[in-house]
Amino acid sequence: MEQRALFIIFGGTGDLAYRKLYPALFSLYEKGYLKEHFAVIGTARRPWTDDHYHEVVVNSIDDAGHDVSRTNTEMARKFASHFYYQSHNVDDANHYVALKDLANKLDDQYELNGNRIFYMAMAPQFFGTIAGHLKDQNLLTDNGGFNRLIIEKPFGRDFETAKELNDSISKAFNEEQIFRIDHYLGKDPIQSIASLRFSNPIINALWNKEHVDNIQVTLAESLGVEERAGYYETAGAMRDMVQNHVLQVVSLLTMNRPEIYDAKHLREKKVEALNNIQQYTEEEAKQNFVRGQYGADEIGSQLPYRDEEGTADDSEIETYVAGKLVTHNSGLAGVPIYIRTGKRLAKKSTQVNIIFKGLDKNIFSELTGKKEIPTNVLTIHIEPDQGYTIEMSSKSGNQGYDIQPHYLRFRMTSEEKAKVPDAYEKLIHDALKGDKTNFAHWDEVSRAWKLMDVVRKTWDNTVPEFPNYVSGSMGPKAADDLLERDGRKWEFNPLK
Structure with a gap:
């Protein structure tokens, strides 16, 4: 029309x-x-x-x-x-x-x-x-x-500046007239998270603290800051990626089911989800968040961040963030959500991994000689691949009773992806129709800033040891330690 x-x-x-x-x-x-x-x-x-x-x-x-x-x-x-x-x-x-x-x-x-x-x-x-x-x-x-x-975006640098900005535009436009673009919300795989969760009884029945061990969100980029160094020196990965894109994805992963999938009901559930994320103290933020800045690669062919044109020689701006969030949503209470995003990592990939809990007992241990069976993992591929993978375990076709992981995969073909509208096309069309379903409400933006401001404040009061990860790696060792202390590891690791 x-x-x-x-x-x-x-x-x-x-x-x-x-x-x-x-x-x-x-x-x-x-x-x-x-x-x-x-x-x-x-x-x-x-x-x-x-x-x-x-x-x-x-x-x-x-x-x-x-x-x-x-x-x-x-x-x-x-x-x-x-x-x-x-x-x-x-x-x-x-x-x-x-x-x-x-x-x-x-x-x-x-x-x-x-x-x-x-x-x-x-x-x-x-x-x-x-x-x-x-x-x-x-x-x-x-x-x-x-x-x-x-x-x-960027919609402010912290809660105070974001509120100032919101107050200034609210003198001319009311909230229903303001469309805050987060282009991640225009991506088809992001929009599909709700349909995956709430239109599949199998998935919906397992998406809770009884069955989910942890959730992991990865936004990995293989490129450096490139021509965006000037902007990055004032923003960093926290303001550029975590406060907006990452927390929007987290809200979709941890929200309760809306009665109707429309702008009003979805906004209510997303705001509720963000309010259920534990607000850390400075000490808790220090324990649960890690930052990094890339150095050169192992053969010296990639410049360290501080040598990029437009960056300070002693820059303390982070190009990598990893963190642990905890939700108090009753259905997922206590389930940790591990997030990470960074530049100059080993492989470009945006994906979500839902790691399910293992079985209490492996009845096949006498036959296989293994105490544990690999856990089930649901992976939502956002980019560059788009689709889903479910990792399951079953007997291999060999002699004996060797249990191996098997994968149920769906990937959009290049022809199918070509037919999917670009994120900006989708969002501009929504704005034309007055549909705010895939736009960020002020209540979401303000809560996200409050969650991340305490992390930023903690970092601003300490001097980092940068650079602390090699270009082409998957980030600083402290990011691995963040999970290892909980007896877990990052699911997506193209270097293993």
Whole structure:
């Protein structure tokens, strides 16, 4: 079904708009969700013309892998003709007056019914300023259309700055109008966690403290900070990955079943899940969280983090985080959740491992000579693979009674993955429909910051011994020790 809206993108010349937003909008156009009744205003400081802006949009579509060189050329250019550019200073009230005039003109020209989506594709310190001007200069329509604000992370640096930011934008937009993008929530395997848990009686019946020994969440990257060193020096892995992506995944893994799978009921259960995560003291945080920073690889072909362009020679910024969380959710009470994320690790993989408890007694021990049978493990593959693996034990086909692990596997093929919409395409489409199911609510964001602020405070009061892991490894030894002290080990280990 066609959606009518005017998109006003603040930061229209930036990398996010070029790599993600324009290709996502084009995909919606190809599929008919956007047709004739939409328009885009890109704003930034650069003095571009509309014609130049059209070329940039077409090039972004091409670079994203869409075919615009042959059959799709006419479609891409027709799509780009809906884009308009305005040079804009976010601090200048007069620029918003000009922006309002253009917005009103396009609203009439494309019959948009007053529907407006404001996309903040720029640094968060400008969000409050922009939101205030949008209200004061009357860019928010009141003629029956909708006003929706899409904002990107990082949403603050801690709870206090996040609250400041939220308070500033809340003066112009109410919570139902604010769409906080976490692109992980747009990934199909992440969205499938709820359906895996709550539409399969076998899985649902075992997803509790009686049967689950521990849960592990891994977001491993093989690359270093690359061109993001400047950003990383102010953020680090905790702010970049854990407070948002990792804790969003944890909330989906530990929440109770909602009565209905919609934005309201899902939000309630996710907030409840995050509130059930134990709030650590500083001493508990010190015992249960580990940080790391990558050094060179064993042959010296990879630069250590401190030698990357844009980093400080004595940087104390972490490129790796591992931690142990405990939920007080009654169904999973006491089940530890181990999390880790890092750069320059042995293999790129985002996955969740559900490790089930072993049997009290191995009745086959006399036949096999083994005291224990390997435990069952359910693995949710998020990227680059997408699918599931269940590790089970059964008799091998050899003589005797040797019990070996066997695997039930499902993987999406490359053709199937190609048909899955990109995360930004999904989320922008949801925003167009007003569906907040896969967006972060302020209650989730604030609770996540409170959980991680105590860890950050603990680290800020100590000097780390960096670098403490080799590029191409799976992180610092302390991360392995974190599990070994509990008699456990990381399930995903491509080096073993």
